[in-house]
Structures are given as structure tokens and as C-alpha cells.
Amino acid sequence: MVAAAPYTPQELMTVVAARELRDGEVVFVGIGLPNLACNLARATHAPNLVLIYESGAVGAVPERLPVSIGDPALVTGALMVASMADTFQCLLQGGRIEVGFLGGAQVDRHGNINTTAIGDYARPRVRLPGSGGATEIAIHARRTLVVGALSPRAFPAEVDFITTPGLRSRGRTRRELGHPGAGPVRVITDGGVLEANAGSGELELAALFPGVTADGVRERVGWPLVVRASLQPVAPPSAEDVRLLRDVLDPGRLFLKR
Amino acid sequence: MVAAAPYTPQELMTVVAARELRDGEVVFVGIGLPNLACNLARATHAPNLVLIYESGAVGAVPERLPVSIGDPALVTGALMVASMADTFQCLLQGGRIEVGFLGGAQVDRHGNINTTAIGDYARPRVRLPGSGGATEIAIHARRTLVVGALSPRAFPAEVDFITTPGLRSRGRTRRELGHPGAGPVRVITDGGVLEANAGSGELELAALFPGVTADGVRERVGWPLVVRASLQPVAPPSAEDVRLLRDVLDPGRLFLKR
Amino acid sequence: MTASGKVVSMREAIAAHVRDGDSVVIDGFTHLICFAAGHEIIRQGRRDLTLCRLTPDLVYDQMIAAGCARKLVFSWAGNPGAGSLFAFRRAVEVSDPPLEIEEYSHFGMVARLAAGAANLPFWPLRDYAGTDLPAVNPQIRTVTCPFTGEQLAAVPALNPDVAIVHVQRADASGNAQVWGLLGTQKEAAFAARRVIVVCEELVTEEVIRADPNRTLIPGLVVHAVVREPWGAHPSYAQGFYDRDNDFYVAWEAIGRDERRLRGWLDEWVFGLPDRAAYLAKQPGLRERLAADVRMAAGVNYGF
């Protein structure tokens, strides 16, 4: 048996996130780690992913890891540059996006995301960047994936501010709110995978990374996390995955910590 | 004195229509004679007219007389091809058009135009093509010019169907209707020029072609036409105007009868 | 859907995607009107179609004459630059029952397709006050601005069952590039449930990717791709062939006479298997209408 490559939890999180994408899907790609995960998927099992960025690049095939979602490398060789109006109206609101892929500053029990402000909105303790396109991506994509490292601060029971609606927002379900997409079906963390429970509208622990315990995850989550009876195992990254991440996709370590 | 060139009333009508345009103006050009008049103006006193067609051609410089408002000659060498959505929303509704130039099947006392149906709408005696862009051109252009040959049928007291609003429509003024543009300030016919009376909202005879009498115009208009006390004289076309019309702009006599 | 599976013949595309009773847009504003698709729909005998387009043009006149249409949704039904659509006029003026019509202005039709493309139920516009159009079309309504209290016109989204868009070039996935007049091709493609792209040139994906700003329609909304050179004749394709104005003028006399129109359909549509035969029957066409060369320079996409 080939020895597993040494890897960091952040690398495995990225690899697991990439595995969520099926070849040929149309993905609306958020800034940061989602961007890295999508490009890893494209470099491995999903060469025909159609990557769409809110900047208007459609079918991007970046020759370098795009630093931002408006990188020129997303344009060169793309299938299309859509206007931002068409990107939001016709592609996203038009129901053409199969997967929305987001990072989150704070994700709560019901999958709501806060990227606006920690503390009081008018005079916040930490002012975050705001929605960008995340609000509408999470509303319209047929399903949403979220990726982010566990910590009690990043996973509170309830976010201070709902920037991006989850499975249930201030007591109302997506159906009640009229949202067409399924919302955050999976949140990929650096300890395991949280999955939506359609009935309760809560995120539950569904899969564990090697060497991580359910209690280890619960300690880093701010609510009494439901742990499913049978947790799925998570395969470690392949040596090729790790090589691609470190040597090809993010050699400058823009997103991956050493 | 140089003898005036022989000309037809239709040719003079086209020349007078062309004279209404000032160099540098932004003109939304309708199909038919307006198209011919605009291109005559561009070939004579108004080389910097910005011709905009509802097809999206902006700053067109057609090398041949465009047969339709979607002619490929409108595109080759144009300043811009706008989408039709941008043409109607941003250029026209956006208030960027100084002159709207229309032809009319029927024009009534108040400058309303019918290009929809003669007789009953549901089962018309003559079904006309419909609005095209005329409805919104006449609403939004800062001023509208209309060109059309006189006849009692073409100039009824009241049109059967208001396709395009004039100075007063079913008793309501443009201000009451919220229309930003001034409406049909002048109707250029083959006998003289009708001008809007802002107070009464009626078209009045303001200028006569050489050899035409006020009574001669009134006979071909279906309402008791107000004739202004002092009628403006209309200069005949120059020899160059006639040459341009016959030899350069419409040699195939697509619009001008022989 | 795999890219290779999308490339089919016109016969296959129409058979698979256009059904009796469908609402259909064969788009194009003067430019890029796909007559080849209209003729194939006639040949396959489709019935009860709701034909939608700003400018019905000759191809819808032919489809009405051939009995394909139950209803027309439009904003200008004439023979552009030449005169009338007589089959349409007869269908409205004398046929029993008359052709059903639903009528807007151009802006209204553009707005309907824009709403359809954007998955909005309506589109607001400043239009129609003082006209008789709302009186004959209850689909022209008003909406009140929640900020200013102004009353604006509103038209409903148009989401046709099928959109057929002719383009200069497309790849096998349906990524389509257009230049010259854009019509409402983009809006129609995004608004429709099924999309057939018909192209003058079927190109490799690399050609598309070399100039992504020219792509008007992404393949991800396209169901079938048909390569049909000169498929828009007597309409035109900028950079490929000019409009056949002689035919537009000739249509006046053909369309005016019901028997002659029937004869024309028999000879030029029912009597021919496909567009290749239509072109073979007009040997001088290319020489007469092929476009001059007026090349634009390329731009740099490097970084």
C-alpha cells in the first residue's frame, strides 16, 4: 500500500470540497478557498466543470490560480465574458447555476452566513467585507457548498447578521422565503463535513476527517451539534492532489497556509 | 438667378424634412422616408448627425441607402452596435435622443399616429404593421418629426387607433400622461408643414410649399385645419438636393416615386 | 449533455425540439433570421404554434400561409422596406377564425424577452400611456414604483418553449458568437425552455475561446447545434452574405396572391428536402450576395 502523502487539515478540506463537484457541472465560484477547490476539481476528476465567476467570466480555464475573482487569467481563453447584469440576471437568477461555492466568515446552526459585521452593525467590532454576490448565489444556485475552518467564533449558534440565507433564516424556511435553490447542502470544514437535515433545517456532522473525533468537532462549534449515527469516512488526499495544490495551483501559498 | 431644379412634391417633402435636422443632433431614425431624409441631411448640411436605428446601429454611416432599418450597411463603419435592450432602455428611455423621426400611416388633428389598423381592431379593414418602435420613440425623443403625404384618409380628425401618442391623446395632454418629450412638433407633408400649437394641442398649418394654397392643404386634411396668419415660405430644393436624392441616395427609387 | 450529442441536422433539431402547440421564437431583427428552420417546421407540418418575434418578417408569413400558426405575438408585422405581409393580413382581416394576435411595441417585446431571460415575471418600462395598445392587450399593465410612487407600464415575461437563433459561428457545445445587429437573440435564448443554435460556421472551441467577448450565447443554455450555411437567406449574415432585397420585393406579389403563395411553398419548401437543395436551386446566389471583406483587427487578450 502506498503511504498517504503528508497533508494539512486545510489541504484535506480543499480536496474534500473539490470532490463535491461532478464533471460537467456549472459552478458559480466564490473568492478564496472555493476558487482553489474548483480549480483543483478541474485539474483532477472534473475537467469539464464550467466555472462561472461573478465578474462575468464563463467557462474560465485559468492558466494560473486566479488571485481574485476578477483576475485577467479568468478571461484569457474563457468561453464567454458576460456582462455583470447578464451574469446575475440571466445565469444566476435565471436558474442556470447548479452549484454555488462559497467561503464563509461565520456559519451558523442553520447554515446562515455572516460576512457583514461582527457585533453591532452600526458600530461593529469587526467590519467584514459584506455580501459580494454571496447573498444571491445562495438563493439561486440549485445547491450551495460552503467551505471554512472550524472554530467556535466561525461557527456560532446564530450569526450576528444574516448576509446569506441558509436552510432557515430567523425561523423561516427556504420554501417560505421563496428561495429556488436547496441552500447549503454541505459545509466542508477542516475537521469533517456538516450536512443539511432537510427536516430540522440544521447542519449535522455527517463525515469525519481521519484522526478527528466528533467531540473534537463539537468543541469547535457553537451549538449542540447533532452527530449522525453513522459517520462517513473521509479518504485522505492523494499524493497527486497534494502535489497539485502545493506545486501547481497555489505555489505562492496565497490561500493555503504552510 | 439659377433656375430651380424640377422636383416632385415628395422630393420637396423629403428635403424640408431633412432641413429640420441640425448638425450634430442625435436622431432616432424610423423606417421609410425618415430614413431617406436623415441620410440626405447627413449628405448636406448635417454631416455630424448621429443616426441611431432601433436595430441598435449607433452613428451609422451607410454607404448605400439602407433598405430597412436593419440593413447591414448601417453596421459597417458604425460607431457602435448596441443591443436592442440598451437601445430602447438606455438611449431612448434614457433621454439621449434629441429627435425622433417617424413616418405615419394616419396622423390626426392632435398628432396621434395610427400604424395599427384601419377600422375595427379585432377585424380590421386594413391591418397595418403596428408600432414597431414608434410608440416609445414619440414618447421619449425630445422632439418628434413626422413625415407623410397629405390625403383625407391619411389625416383624419381622429385616428381609429392611437399607436403613437401625439400632443393630446383621448383628451389628455402629454404632461398629464407623463411623457418626457415634446411630441410631434412638426409634421412635414407634401403640401406644407403642420406645426404643434402647444396651447390647443392641435396641428396647424405653418408653412406652404410653392404653388400650394392653404385651401389645397385643407382639402386633404380631415378636420377644420387652423391656418396661421403668417405662413412661412418654403424654399424649393436645390439642384444638389435633387441630384443627391435621385442619383446617390435612392437611385433604385425604393422610396421616391418617379 | 455532451457537446458532440448536440450537433444535429436541421431535420433532427426540429423533429426533436419543436412540437405542435409550442410557442416558438425564430429570432433576428432583419439580420440572422433563420428561414431554413422556418421551412423545416413547415415541411414537418407543425400545427397550432404561437409564433413570437418583434418583426414576424417573411418567414412567419410563410409559416402562417402554411397553416403552422394559431397565434402571433409581435410588434411590427410588415415586409421591411418593401410593404405588407399578406398572408398575415389575410389571416387577420378575412380568415375565419382569424389568427389570434397579441401585440406590443418593439420596446415591449424586448422587455418581455428580457424578463423571460432574467427569470423575472414582469419588466417595467415607461411606455404606452395615451395609446390604445393596453385597451386591446390586457397583458400591458402598470406597476407602481416603491420609491417614487410613479406608475410605469409593465409587460409579462415571455418564456417561449423553443428559441431558434441563427449565428455567425458556434462550437459543438453551442457557444455562439455574433457580430453586427444583435436582435434579441441573447434574450430569446436565455428565455426559452429549449434552444436551437443554427450557425454559418461550426468552429472549434478554440476559436470561441480566442475571443470570449464575442460570445453572445453560452453553450450551457443550448440544446441543439445545426450547421446550416446560408440558412438565413433571404435575410442576411454580416460578413457572410447580404440581404436578398430582390426577394423581399418579389414577396409582395407572391404574398398578395394566395394561389401563387401556395405554389411558392410547394416549389421552395415542400418540394425540397432541405436547405442544401434550396441553395442548389439558386446557382447565382453566392456570386450575387456574398459579402465583401471588411475585416476588423483583433485585440489582445494577454495579461
Added chain:
Amino acid sequence: MTASGKVVSMREAIAAHVRDGDSVVIDGFTHLICFAAGHEIIRQGRRDLTLCRLTPDLVYDQMIAAGCARKLVFSWAGNPGAGSLFAFRRAVEVSDPPLEIEEYSHFGMVARLAAGAANLPFWPLRDYAGTDLPAVNPQIRTVTCPFTGEQLAAVPALNPDVAIVHVQRADASGNAQVWGLLGTQKEAAFAARRVIVVCEELVTEEVIRADPNRTLIPGLVVHAVVREPWGAHPSYAQGFYDRDNDFYVAWEAIGRDERRLRGWLDEWVFGLPDRAAYLAKQPGLRERLAADVRMAAGVNYGF
């Protein structure tokens, strides 16, 4: 307005068209952000501006730090790919009085500019239900569809006093061509009362007319044209120069330290007369960032 009268220096353009108290959009989504204009606004000491843009980016952080801004209207205020805008954060978290903010999502900002461009008072969109954004921004409202009865979100038109749009090339009348990412340059230009076009290349009208489908903004909406090569650095211009990511990363440390930021403004903005001096101060810039050549082929506009 004559074409020749429009071509002015950046100093003249800002002096003539940007006034204290104005609402200003310096547009660009990562691409084509006109830092040269922002720096000139700082140099000319404009005050009480309402700065509007989806992504404020470093140039608005610099303008906030320099005291130009009273209010920010935005949807994502970060350092793209690198981190925070610290001058913005200080202005919101600790300054007294704080910077006024009015906040949307990207779609909301796009919709606001689209409404402004279209001369509509509002724009409908399917958004915001279940979020806290409407609770903190009373300008996010709802509108009811007059056809389906559905309740949609609505945002008000944004019609800034001034839009500054950087483009790859323009002629002396301001007819402007752009390729690569389009941002909301077109919407901002149509929505604004005054428009300054800043171009990498000032070209003849013939260059524009050779490829009319590339024109994003017609000169008839433009008031001033400024030729300012590399005027978007450290942002980028596709086909001209790459984004200077090193500077975006370096801004983290500069922006975090108020004194250092002040020193940077003194050295790079107040201490320099214009963009030419800014470029002369960075001799290796062109070599490091000049774009590779990836030419697209041209297309035929003949008929």
C-alpha cells in the same frame, strides 16, 4: 459638444467635473479601476463625496483615508484576494462620526446602476428574503408583480453625479471600447450626469468604426476624454498590463497602520504632480507587468 473639446488632462477633467459633495463612481470590477482619477481627486482635495461602487477596492480606501468621502455605497469592501480595506474599517469601526454606509449585494448594486442607466426609478430582483440587509438599508424594498402577484425585491436607481470609467481605447468623442471583464462601466456611464472616459489609447474614429460591436460606451454620453496610459495600475487592463498583486498584498501592511498610510499618500499622491510622475517613480513596472500577446483574430463586417 465638439469632439476636440472633450480631450483634456486628468487634472482638467477632475477640476471641471468632480465637485465637493458629488456622488462619484470610479467603476471597474477588479479590471480597469482608474486609480489615476482617484489620486487626482485626492490631490485636488475634494470633500464630502459619496463614493459608489460594488467593490470599493484600494483606491476608495485611499480616498477615505485622505478625507474625500462622507459616504460609501457598496456591496463588497475588501482587498480582493488579499484581505481588508483598513481605512474603510477604521472609518466604520472607530472614527467619530463614522463613515456613512449604504450597503447592498453585488446583484443589488448592478440592478441600481442598470435602473439608473435605463432611466427607471427602480429595478426588480429576486433577492434579500431572509437576510438582514433590508433591516439595515431601508432602500431595499419590495414590489408586487402585476401579473403573478409575487413579491420581489426592489432597489432604487443609482444616478451618480459623475462616473469615471477606464477603458482600453477611445476616440476623441469618447466612443469607448472595452474587452475582458466589463464591470458595470456601461451602466455607470449611462446612469451618470457627467462621464469621464479615461483610456489607455486615444485612437482615431476609424479604429472605433472598424469594430462597432466592441464599443461599450457611445461618445454621446461622454463629457471628457483623458488619455492616461497605465492609469489603472495597480488594477489592470486586459491586453495592456497585469494586476500588480504585489501592491495589493503590500497594501495590507500600509493600510493597517494609519501613519504609514498617511506617508504613502504623501509620497505617492500628494508628492507627485500626475500619473506620469507616478510611473516614472517605478522604473521596473512595465517590464514586470506588461501583458503577453494573445491576439484574437478579427471578424468580417462586410456585406
